Amino acid sequence: METTILVFLLFILVLSIFLGFEVISKVPSLLHTPLMSGSNAISGITVLGALLAAGLAKGGANDFAALLGGCAVAFAMINVSGGYFVTNRMLNMFKKKEKK
Amino acid sequence: MELTTLINIVYILSAITFILGFKLMSSPVSAKRGNIISAVGMGAAIVVTLMDTHVERFEFILGGMVIGTAIGLLFAFRTPMTGMPQMVGLLNGFGGLASLLVAWAEFHAHPEGQGVFGGTVLWLTAIIGSITFSGSLIAWAKLEEKFISGKPIMYTGQQFVTGAVLFGILATGVLFALDTVAPEAYRYFALFTVLAFIIGILLVIPIGGADMPVVICLLNSYSGMAACASGFIVQNNLLIVAGALVGASGIILTLIMCKAMNRSVANVFLGGFGTPVPGAAAQVVGEMKEVKIDRAYLMLEAASKVVIVPGYGMAVSQAQHAVRELTEALEKNGAEVSFAIHPVAGRMPGHMNVLLAEANISYDAMVEMDAINPTMDTVDVCMVIGANDVVNPAAQEDKTSPLWGMPIIEASRARTVIVMKRGKGKGFAGVENLLFFRNNCRMLYGDAKGSLQTLVSEFKGGS
Numbered sequence: 226m227e228t229t230i231l232v233f234l235l236f237i238l239v240l241s242i243f244l245g246f247e248v249i250s251k252v253p254s255l256l257h258t259p260l261m262s263g264s265n266a267i268s269g270i271t272v273l274g275a276l277l278a279a280g281l282a283k284g285g286a287n288d289f290a291a292l293l294g295g296c297a298v299a300f301a302m303i304n305v306s307g308g309y310f311v312t313n314r315m316l317n318m319f320k321k322k323e324k325k
Numbered sequence: 326m327e328l329t330t331l332i333n334i335v336y337i338l339s340a341i342t343f344i345l346g347f348k349l350m351s352s353p354v355s356a357k358r359g360n361i362i363s364a365v366g367m368g369a370a371i372v373v374t375l376m377d378t379h380v381e382r383f384e385f386i387l388g389g390m391v392i393g394t395a396i397g398l399l400f401a402f403r404t405p406m407t408g409m410p411q412m413v414g415l416l417n418g419f420g421g422l423a424s425l426l427v428a429w430a431e432f433h434a435h436p437e438g439q440g441v442f443g444g445t446v447l448w449l450t451a452i453i454g455s456i457t458f459s460g461s462l463i464a465w466a467k468l469e470e471k472f473i474s475g476k477p478i479m480y481t482g483q484q485f486v487t488g489a490v491l492f493g494i495l496a497t498g499v500l501f502a503l504d505t506v507a508p509e510a511y512r513y514f515a516l517f518t519v520l521a522f523i524i525g526i527l528l529v530i531p532i533g534g535a536d537m538p539v540v541i542c543l544l545n546s547y548s549g550m551a552a553c554a555s556g557f558i559v560q561n562n563l564l565i566v567a568g569a570l571v572g573a574s575g576i577i578l579t580l581i582m583c584k585a586m587n588r589s590v591a592n593v594f595l596g597g598f599g600t601p602v603p604g605a606a607a608q609v610v611g612e613m614k615e616v617k618i619d620r621a622y623l624m625l626e627a628a629s630k631v632v633i634v635p636g637y638g639m640a641v642s643q644a645q646h647a648v649r650e651l652t653e654a655l656e657k658n659g660a661e662v663s664f665a666i667h668p669v670a671g672r673m674p675g676h677m678n679v680l681l682a683e684a685n686i687s688y689d690a691m692v693e694m695d696a697i698n699p700t701m702d703t704v705d706v707c708m709v710i711g712a713n714d715v716v717n718p719a720a721q722e723d724k725t726s727p728l729w730g731m732p733i734i735e736a737s738r739a740r741t742v743i744v745m746k747r748g749k750g751k752g753f754a755g756v757e758n759l760l761f762f763r764n765n766c767r768m769l770y771g772d773a774k775g776s777l778q779t780l781v782s783e784f785k786g787g788s
Contacts, residue, residue, distance in 0.1 A: 227440060227442050228442075230560060231442055231557075234556070234557055234560065234562070234565060237562050237565050237566060238553065238565050238569055241565060241566045241569035241570060241573075242569045242572070242573055244344065244569075244570070245347075245569055245570040245571075245572065245573025245574060246573045246576075246577065248344060248347045248348050248570075249347055249570070249573055249574045249577050250577055251348075251351045252347070252350045252351055253351065253352075253353075253693075254581070254666070254668060254674065254675055254678070254693055255353060255675060255678045255688060255691060255693075256350055256353060256356055256675060256678070257578060257581075257673075257674035257675030257678075258409055258413075258673055258674065258675035258676050258678065258679045259350070259356060259360070259675070259679070260347075260350055260574060260578070260674075260675070261413050261541070261542070261545055261574075261575075261578065261673065261674065261675075262409070262412070262413055262416070263346065263347075263350070263360060263363065264545055264548075264549065264570075264571045264574045264575065265413055265416040265417065265420065265545070265548070266363070266364070266367070267343055267346075267363065267367070267549075267567050267570060267571050268416075268417075268420040268545075268548040268549050268551075268552050268567070268568065268571045269367070269420060269423070270367070270370070270552050270563060270564050270567035270568065271420065271423045271424045271427055271551070271552045271555050271564065272371060272423070273370060273371070273374045273559070273561060273563065273564060274424075274427040274431075274555045274556070274558065274559040274561065274564060275389070275423060275426070275427050275430075276371070276374045276375060276377075276380060276386055277374065277377065277379055277380065277559055278426075278427055278430035278431060278434065279385040279386045279389060279430075280375075280377075280379065280380030280381055280382055280383065280385075280386055281379075281381065281382075281430075281434055282381040282382070283381070283382060286433055286434055286436055287434055289433055290430040290431070290433040290434035291382065291385050291430070292385060293426050293427075293429050293430035293433065294385060294386075294389075294426070294427070294430045295384075295385025295386065295388055295389040296389065296426050297389070297422075297423045297424075297426035297427050297430065298385070298386055298388075298389025298390060298393060298423075299388070299389040299390075299392045299393035299396075300393065300419040300420075300422050300423040300426065301393065301419075301420070301423040302389060302390055302392075302393025302394050302397060303393045303394075303396045303397040303400065303416065303419050304397065304416050304419055304420050304423070305367055305371075305393075305394075305397065306393065306394045306397030306398055306401065307396070307397030307398070307400040307401045307412070307416055308397070308401075308416060309360060309363070309364040309367070309401075310397070310398060310401035310402065311400065311401040311402075311404065311409075311412065312360045313357065313360055313361070313364075314401060314402070315406070315409075315679055315682075316353070316356050316357040316360060317357065318406075318679070318682040318683050319353045319356070319678075319682045319688045320682070320685070320687065320688065321353075321687050321688060321689050322687035322689075322690075
């Protein structure tokens with residue numbers, strides 16, 4: 226059972242890596258800084274794992290684990306909100322001047 | 326429809342929005358739309374996760390959400406564009422820390438054990454998260470130059486210490502993964518997390534401030550890998566897909582930066598670069614020729630094609646707005662102005678573009694190094710503002726130069742070159758710039774911002 230899941234997850238991982246290289250190598254150097262801050266936002270995806278930990282049922286070892294999860298939610302959300310908003314702020318500045 | 330099915334379908338849609346978000350970044354026209362689509366996908370993933378039946382209490386979730394979002398917003402709106410490398414650096418670290426905390430929480434909540442596979446992914450997530458966190462803090466401090474200097478810090482036996490710590494991480498990892506229910510397991514977990522924290526410090530400490538762009542890129546990648554590893558803990562596809570995308574992005578940028586500096590990744594991380602190379606100076610022919618502002622004005626006034634090569638020095642002296650004013654004056658005078666941007670200009674990939682965009686300079690005037698070089702012969706005046714090593718012809722002509730082989734912007738091929746510089750000092754690499762001694766090169770000494778403003782007023786008064 227466990228190995229089936231592992232192989233399946235590894236399958237997803239390998240395909241995602243290739244897709245990532247394919248898509249991201251097409252981003253021009255002009256936009257590399259917003260690309261990095263956007264990556265920050267997406268690495269905040271850990272928030273999903275953090276939410277599951279922070280929402281653990283009450284009692285026993287779960288209480289401390291949920292507290293850790295809550296901290297993880299906070300740090301991941303800094304990435305999510307900070308990353309998306311700063312990327313948006315930066316991309317707003319990229320303008321093309323109208324040629325007269 | 327079952328709830329878990331719904332959740333998983335939304336996860337698939339979120340994965341699509343992330344991929345689309347990156348894809349739309351291939352053009353500045355669509356990039357903003359891509360970012361918003363990606364953010365919506367993230368929001369949807371968070372909402373459906375909250376609906377999961379395993380989420381049974383909300384006080385920690387609410388607290389974490391409110392605090393995290395507020396701090397994130399503060400960062401996003403308060404950070405000046407010159408501070409982007411520091412901000413991205415810190416966020417890399419927080420991403421790593423979040424993954425580490427998830428691993429810790431999962432380990433703590435399952436005293437019944439995880440199996441070898443579970444133990445291994447817990448170990449991987451904790452150490453990548455920990456390395457990313459401490460490494461990013463050091464990188465941030467080096468960029469800020471607040472707590473530690475940007476200079477590389479070297480000591481004897483460095484490799485030995487690093488090796489010993491790495492061995493410790495590996496050994497405790499094996500012991501941990503083999504038996505996660507053993508009474509010592511918690512101690513092993515603490516031990517390799519702390520050792521990984523130390524490794525993060527040891528890896529970044531010897532790297533010079535000017536190499537921080539590479540480090541930031543690599544840590545960006547690590548923060549993705551940490552998220553990816555935590556996806557294996559909670560067995561969640563979306564974490565794996567998103568983490569892998571970020572991981573790939575960081576690696577691509579790392580390689581681009583290394584190529585632009587003509588150095589291998591290993592060379593950057595062994596550290597020590599940034600200390601001047603003694604005795605490697607080539608014999609310099611000719612002398613530097615100074616030019617006064619009124620002469621520089623006449624050169625620019627007669628030019629029909631001008632290329633500006635900006636360096637980080639321009640941003641430091643906050644001269645980008647003066648550069649824009651000069652650009653407008655030149656364009657009004659009928660000249661065509663473009664900006665030649667070297668990949669390592671600025672302190673992170675694409676940083677110079679953001680700084681210029683902030684000063685309202687049109688993005689289609691910004692040209693990449695490889696695109697501008699073939700046109701350099703037709704340029705009337707090339708203005709070098711606060712850049713040095715990236716225009717040094719020694720990279721192509723002097724095999725003994727430390728810069729040899731580095732791709733450069735071939736400024737020396739323009740009809741006239743005006744170099745704006747504070748004084749006669751050498752570049753970051755401690756190498757004489759052969760460009761400054763060329764017959765077609767003129768040095769305009771002084772504060773770049775002041776000189777640019779004077780030039781602008783000459784244009785206003787002259788026309």
